[in-house]
Amino acid sequence: MTSPQAPKNFKPEPFAYHEELELRVDTLTNLGSGLGRVNGWVVMVPFALPGERVRVRVYRNHKQHSDADLLEIIEPSPERVDPLCPLFGTCGGCQYQHMSYAAQREWKRQQVSELLVRLAGITHPVNPTHGSPREYHYRSKLTPHYPKPFKPKPGEAATPKREMPIGFLHQGQRNRIVDVPACPIATEAINEALPTERKRIRERSAKLKKGGTLLLRHTLDGVTTDNNASVTEKIGPVVFQFLAGDFFQNNPFILPELVDFVMERACIDGVRYLVDAYCGVGVFALCGARRFERVAGVEVNASAVKWANANAAINGIKNAEFYIGEAESIFSAINFPGDETAMIIDPPRAGCDEAFIRQLLALGPRRVVYVSCDPSTQARDLKMLLTGGYTLEEVQPFDLFPQTRHIENVAVLRLG
Incomplete structure (x- = not known):
């Protein structure tokens, strides 16, 4: 051989x-x-x-x-354990279906601890990972991909017709898509709607000139497939409207628990004011508004600010305002006294840039609650905050994405 x-x-x-x-x-x-x-x-x-x-x-x-x-x-x-999905190991979407859920949570806790030490030199206890109420069927947004349909060039022999794959990237590969007819981490409603969307795009495949991505967003309105449709979600008593294609946390079953934790850590030590940086459509600001005298949300995305102000009006919340913050003067519209202010930061995966951290330190909020979808960039930023005079009080991972390697982590800091 x-x-x-x-x-x-x-x-x-x-x-x-x-x-x-x-x-x-x-x-x-x-x-x-x-x-x-x-x-x-x-x-x-x-x-x-x-x-x-x-x-x-x-x-x-x-x-x-x-x-x-x-x-x-x-x-x-x-x-x-036995994975629930028959495509586990082929589809690149999940990494941990073969591991018990208790072990997944412990490894995520341990990985947060190791990242803090390795990237920031921070040795601090990390709380046990807060598990999701649902281990499967929790994901309320699914975005399957499809490739550019194959069309033979003039004079080129046609190949036997194969169904166009619609799904996610193959494990370990960057360009090959695995056909995924059902996804066990998506909600049941999304899986019920998925065959119709797959059929629709395949029927149009002869007219397609390039590949693309489908959207299935499950909210209180049902399953939406239009990126530009207005949809509704609820966290506790607070109603949120946003565009289906825009960012909103994709595990609604654990989201109220995450929001409650963040608010409880932000509103102590005599704090009267709240700044919600990277506020999006206003989730933290509006869910926490009743705990503070005044709330300000800051966001660089003008569309998100528009929706945040609309959500404040929908809920009759009058002590919250939202601003478009330019990168070089992100907090220029905020006049809260730092020693009576808490700040929540929930940046994208890249974390905060140095200009943002410098402006945060200049404002000097008494408390900072840092929510991160990437503990490695969070560790980098925490090192700058600790150097700037903050003390790390608590580290709490949340498992918003069971069966995957992804970790949401919350770090709680106080000034001094």
Whole structure:
């Protein structure tokens, strides 16, 4: 039997292409892959769990580690479970369906702790991860992709017709889409609506000139497929309207618990005012308005500010105002005294830039509650805040995305 031909850009050291190895998995990476060592050399293996002994096949060598496919689980972890989705391991959407939910929460807690130490030099207790009330069927927004339909060039022989895949990227690949007829982390209503949308886009495939993305957004209005449709969601007694294609947290089952936690940490120590930075359509500001004398939301997206002000009016909230904040003077419209102010920051995955942090430090809010969808960029920003005079009080992960590697983390700080 001949050895498989290695790709042209394959680096042959330290392992040959498709060389098979046995190793013990030590830990998980932040991308959800198992990490083990062979003679001290790091090997990363998707879908392998800590403590397992596995047989793997190398397909890529990097400068400091190798990537390998999982071939056999020789000694399974007691935390290994059967995945619910038949496409798990092929579809790149989920990383942890093969791990018990208790173990998922503990690994996410541990990863937050490790990131704080490694990226910011911060050693601080991390609370147990707050679990989602739903482990599956929690996701209220789904965005399946479809590729550019294949059309033979003039004179080129036609290939047998295949159905256009509609789904998500293949595990470990950047351009190949896996056909996903149903998704167990999406709500039941989305899965009921998905076949109709898949049929609709396939019937139009002959007219399509490029690939694209579908939208299925489940709210109080049902399942919406129009990005520009106005939809309604509710957190506790507060009603929110927004465009279906715009950002709104995608796990409505845990969202009230996250909001309550943030508000309880923000409104102590004699704080009278609240600044909601990166406020979006006003979720934190409006849910917390009754706890403060005045509330100000700041957002660079003009459309989001429009919706936030409309949501304040819909709910009859008169002590909240929302402003478009320019990057160089984000808080120029706010005149709250810093020692009586709390600030909530919930930035995009890239975190806060240095200009924002400098302006926050200049304002000097007494309390800061930092909500992050990427604990690595959060750790970077926390280091600057601690250097600027803040003290870290509490670190609380929330699992908004069960079965995946993604972590929402809340850091609570006070000035002094």
